[in-house]
Amino acid sequence: MLESVLVANRGEIARRIFRAARALGIRAIAVYSEADADWPHAHEADEAVLIGPAPARESYLSVERVLEAARRTGARAIHPGYGFLSENWRFANACEEAGIVFVGPSWRVIRQMGDKVGARRQMLWAGVPVVPGSEGPVASLDEARQIAGEIGYPVMLKAAAGGGGIGMVKVAEEAALAQAYATAERRAQAAFGSAALFVERYLTEPRHVEVQVFGDGSGQVVHLHERECSIQRRHQKLLEESPAPRLSTALKERLTSAAVKGAKSVGYVNAGTMEFIVQGEEFYFLEMNTRLQVEHPVTEEVTGVDLVQAQLSVASGEPLPWRQENIVQRGAAIECRIYAEDPAKNFMPSPGTITRWSAPHGPGIRLESGVAEGCQVSVHYDPLLAKLVVTGATREAAIGRMEAALETFVVEGLKTAIPFHLRVMRSAAFREGRIHTQMVEQGAFNA
Amino acid sequence: MPEDVKAHITGVVFQITSKVGDSLAAGDPVIVLESMKMEIPVESPRAGKVKEIKVAEGQTVQEGDTIAVLD
Numbered sequence: 001m002l003e004s005v006l007v008a009n010r011g012e013i014a015r016r017i018f019r020a021a022r023a024l025g026i027r028a029i030a031v032y033s034e035a036d037a038d039w040p041h042a043h044e045a046d047e048a049v050l051i052g053p054a055p056a057r058e059s060y061l062s063v064e065r066v067l068e069a070a071r072r073t074g075a076r077a078i079h080p081g082y083g084f085l086s087e088n089w090r091f092a093n094a095c096e097e098a099g100i101v102f103v104g105p106s107w108r109v110i111r112q113m114g115d116k117v118g119a120r121r122q123m124l125w126a127g128v129p130v131v132p133g134s135e136g137p138v139a140s141l142d143e144a145r146q147i148a149g150e151i152g153y154p155v156m157l158k159a160a161a162g163g164g165g166i167g168m169v170k171v172a173e174e175a176a177l178a179q180a181y182a183t184a185e186r187r188a189q190a191a192f193g194s195a196a197l198f199v200e201r202y203l204t205e206p207r208h209v210e211v212q213v214f215g216d217g218s219g220q221v222v223h224l225h226e227r228e229c230s231i232q233r234r235h236q237k238l239l240e241e242s243p244a245p246r247l248s249t250a251l252k253e254r255l256t257s258a259a260v261k262g263a264k265s266v267g268y269v270n271a272g273t274m275e276f277i278v279q280g281e282e283f284y285f286l287e288m289n290t291r292l293q294v295e296h297p298v299t300e301e302v303t304g305v306d307l308v309q310a311q312l313s314v315a316s317g318e319p320l321p322w323r324q325e326n327i328v329q330r331g332a333a334i335e336c337r338i339y340a341e342d343p344a345k346n347f348m349p350s351p352g353t354i355t356r357w358s359a360p361h362g363p364g365i366r367l368e369s370g371v372a373e374g375c376q377v378s379v380h381y382d383p384l385l386a387k388l389v390v391t392g393a394t395r396e397a398a399i400g401r402m403e404a405a406l407e408t409f410v411v412e413g414l415k416t417a418i419p420f421h422l423r424v425m426r427s428a429a430f431r432e433g434r435i436h437t438q439m440v441e442q443g444a445f446n447a
Numbered sequence: 448m449p450e451d452v453k454a455h456i457t458g459v460v461f462q463i464t465s466k467v468g469d470s471l472a473a474g475d476p477v478i479v480l481e482s483m484k485m486e487i488p489v490e491s492p493r494a495g496k497v498k499e500i501k502v503a504e505g506q507t508v509q510e511g512d513t514i515a516v517l518d
Contacts, residue, residue: 380459
């Protein structure tokens, strides 16, 4: 087993990884920025290193500063968590060159799957369905027009180098294409340093269903079932659950086997997620996240495995700790992301100081929190304060438990997504499992 | 009469979407701020020409700071 691990992240996920390291007897090393000196993650590891000022590019996103902290503390491995450097292949490569184990897949796989066009080609080759669209970046507006005409409007223009929904532009009809193309190119260039775009069919009211996969160094890949992640704002998830409601056994079987096939085709090692869009009984590969997901706890709750411990173990060169037939989904789990956002104002950021934090607890309730009373929530990082995860014997029981937990969750000093989540739990559509990715923007859960 | 365009939220300048001399309608984005990894446009409060842009990409602005001036 690894002797030590530096966690190149902050907030709840840093604490989650410390916990796994502690359980395995691995020395945990934290890094923190000046803005986070009073945050819990800066105080809960065996060692902590100040790596720079508040802006992420000068601290958590700085390859050099993170590596320097690892060298200085003699860290044998780096766990990147999610976000920040987790999908930066150059960082993973720099770790390898420095003789430090990167807890994740190889930098080559990160690079391959991080190029959305390359990932799409790879999946087509592996026999995994992809959304109808251009096979690679389009060379010109004329080519975009021709492809859009073939696949039919509405279409989506996406940054080839992008992710997280940034830079996507929907085009309803041919007349709007030229202007949308210019907008998308500009956004892609600004956000990702490359204006390359591809064109895809725009799906109406689809679901987002993803499959957790896990591979080891011997080429073995298993899946840990699916997560339903359709409740989103601005193409980012707010709430996730497992199992996915109203998913036929046949479709689930096709999804999980496609996920394993896709991951095997790139020699995937460690934890990863294959994301799909589902419409009716059809599904299409969206992207692969070559890291631990924010929503990994719902999978842990229904399967009983510890994904982060398994990540550390596989990164040490151990084989997968489970066989496919032993990974069983039991009960239902739901996660609500407690964001510092104002749901009454279209989820605008709500930075500020947490003056009161009274979180629910009890059987079937798990809280993954990065904060405490007195924490100053700054503009520099993403707004995730905590994740409230509940489990029940059935989905209905989990919804009831989540509703009760949210009702007792008190946060003061800033706005949070808690009132939004309560409305979701009380909505008939959600309770019946009739959900899709466009519900939030359509106002389905408005007060 | 020139009018200041102020940031309505604290954030970092992600993108400057207008330039000096541009004619904007009320509600057009002048710049886009990034706060907590969200992109939020600062919109023009009225129709008018951009006289001055007072921020640069990557700069941190506080709520209430002047980011541009309309002619």
